[in-house]
Amino acid sequence: xxxxxxxxxxxxxxxxxxxxxxxxxxxxxxxxxxxxxxxxxxxxxxxxxxxxxxxxxxxxxxxxxxxxxxxxxxxxxxxxxxxxxxxxxxxxxxxxxxxxxxxxxxxxxxxxxxxxxxxxxxxxxxxxxxxxxxxxxxxxxxxxxxxxxxxxxxxxxxxxxxxxxxxxxxxxxxxxxxxxxxxxxxxxxxxxxxxxxxxxxxxxxxxxxxxxxxxxxxx
Amino acid sequence: xxxxxxxxxxxxxxxxxxxxxxxxxxxxxxxxxxxxxxxxxxxxxxxxxxxxxxxxxxxxxxxxxxxxxxxxxxxxxxxxxxxxxxxxxxxxxxxxxxxxxxxxxxxxxxxxxxxxxxxxxxxxxxxxxxxxxxxxxxxxxxxxxxxxxxxxxxxxxxxxxxxxxxxxxxxxxxxxxxxxxxxxxxxxxxxxxxxxxxxxxxxxxxxxxxxxxxxxxxx
Numbered sequence: 340x341x342x343x344x345x346x347x348x349x350x351x352x353x354x355x356x357x358x359x360x361x362x363x364x365x366x367x368x369x370x371x372x373x374x375x376x377x378x379x380x381x382x383x384x385x386x387x388x389x390x391x392x393x394x395x396x397x398x399x400x401x402x403x404x405x406x407x408x409x410x411x412x413x414x415x416x417x418x419x420x421x422x423x424x425x426x427x428x429x430x431x432x433x434x435x436x437x438x439x440x441x442x443x444x445x446x447x448x449x450x451x452x453x454x455x456x457x458x459x460x461x462x463x464x465x466x467x468x469x470x471x472x473x474x475x476x477x478x479x480x481x482x483x484x485x486x487x488x489x490x491x492x493x494x495x496x497x498x499x500x501x502x503x504x505x506x507x508x509x510x511x512x513x514x515x516x517x518x519x520x521x522x523x524x525x526x527x528x529x530x531x532x533x534x535x536x537x538x539x540x541x542x543x544x545x546x547x548x549x550x551x552x553x554x555x556x557x558x
Numbered sequence: 559x560x561x562x563x564x565x566x567x568x569x570x571x572x573x574x575x576x577x578x579x580x581x582x583x584x585x586x587x588x589x590x591x592x593x594x595x596x597x598x599x600x601x602x603x604x605x606x607x608x609x610x611x612x613x614x615x616x617x618x619x620x621x622x623x624x625x626x627x628x629x630x631x632x633x634x635x636x637x638x639x640x641x642x643x644x645x646x647x648x649x650x651x652x653x654x655x656x657x658x659x660x661x662x663x664x665x666x667x668x669x670x671x672x673x674x675x676x677x678x679x680x681x682x683x684x685x686x687x688x689x690x691x692x693x694x695x696x697x698x699x700x701x702x703x704x705x706x707x708x709x710x711x712x713x714x715x716x717x718x719x720x721x722x723x724x725x726x727x728x729x730x731x732x733x734x735x736x737x738x739x740x741x742x743x744x745x746x747x748x749x750x751x752x753x754x755x756x757x758x759x760x761x762x763x764x765x766x767x768x769x770x771x772x773x774x775x776x777x
Contacts, residue, residue, distance in 0.1 A: 343572060343717035345564065347595030350712055353562060354602040376566030378773050382766050383573040385710060387724055389765055391772060400777040425776075444765045471728045477696060481746075484700045485722075488707020491604060493569055496715070498562035503704075505606055509690045516776050527700075546608055546663045547601050553610060554597050557644075557735050558619040 355545060357495035360502045362538035363420040369531060373497050380493035384486035388462045390440050392432045392479035393486060394523050396425040396516055406515055411507035421532030425516060426487055427523040428479035437462045480526050490529055504528040576714035579721045581757035582639040588750060592716050599712035603705035607681045609659050611651045611698035612705060613742050615644040615735055625734055630726035640751030644735060645706055646742040647698035656681045699745050709748055723747040
């Protein structure tokens with residue numbers, strides 16, 4: 340069993356260090372080895388049944404980012420951070436995506452797709468009739484937010500700043516990034532980079548409810 | 559600025575070590591100092607505007623967990639893991655929750671609530687008219703999935719196993735845990751503990767799409 344060399348204190352320190360960065364230092368770029376780890380964090384994010392109903396679009400082109408910013412309430416993070424990640428769902432996930440995943444599972448684990456047919460049928464059954472009423476795009480969106488969490492968390496552990504953003508014109512983003520024709524739709528943004536020295540939000544105390552307000556015991 | 563002592567390799571190692579644990583060792587309990595860090599990870603999770611539209615219910619009582627298991631497809635994780643966390647949204651978030659948050663912000667940052675009234679009005683405006691059509695409970699659910707990600711990630715960093723679960727009878731869980739009368743509704747479960755030595759899923763290779771399938775560049 341792999342054990343960890345990270346201590347509880349290290350984690351809490353980095354999670355307290357993290358904040359939603361408003362002013363990024365536009366001169367600082369995330370180094371390649373760190374970026375690779377952030378990308379891998381997205382790849383390794385868990386999702387329901389492991390289906391990965393998502394794609395993560397990285398935008399670095401400055402003029403494209405300027406255009407996007409105009410449809411994101413003018414937020415400076417869109418243009419000033421080292422990298423902009425647009426987290427998107429796969430639209431209308433269904434039997435085709437389950438088959439694709441089963442094929443991938445068979446290839447990775449070196450078994451026949453036929454040996455996984457019961458598993459595939461079970462997943463299709465869940466998606467066709469979930470235990471509670473939910474549209475597939477809503478279900479996929481939930482999964483994307485796990486990946487958003489993993490991206491922000493990895494960044495915090497590596498001393499990289501992030502800012503998640505929900506305030507943007509969905510239709511315009513989809514259009515500018517050509518997502519619908521690829522079967523995707525944007526759901527949330529995450530700017531990634533380094534806080535500016537003068538971001539006044541960096542020194543504000545984090546506002547959280549007392550633990551007894553947000554954690555309850557049902558015993 | 560706090561920097562990190564964690565390397566990209568450490569992160570990737572722990573994220574690869576993580577998997578959705580099916581068989582937990584029911585004899586092993588998460589130590590108090592580790593549990594405290596996991597709780598703090600939930601408290602420190604980011605959410606839109608920092609509103610924390612959530613509560614995390616920890617269930618340890620064995621007979622209650624047995625009852626819950628019967629409404630979760632009989633999944634053994636519900637009873638066998640050290641701890642069961644039921645992640646819940648605050649229902650119908652609106653102006654009252656914004657006022658509560660502004661009061662908290664004023665107290666933590668030692669400013670007057672009046673000095674934050676513009677901020678409060680801006681948040682109320684967003685919630686009343688989001689940039690895309692979304693029900694408040696769906697919006698809150700998205701935030702809860704960030705917290706789910708933070709919980710699983712912290713656990714992985716500390717060598718603790720988890721299993722996220724969407725397959726459960728929502729109405730029954732809400733009823734057994736008395737959530738509706740407190741203004742909450744369950745959205746997802748996370749079992750927390752230690753993998754059993756004989757969990758055959760532990761040794762299966764992780765199935766992920768190639769990075770070029772899930773990460774795209776829009777430059």
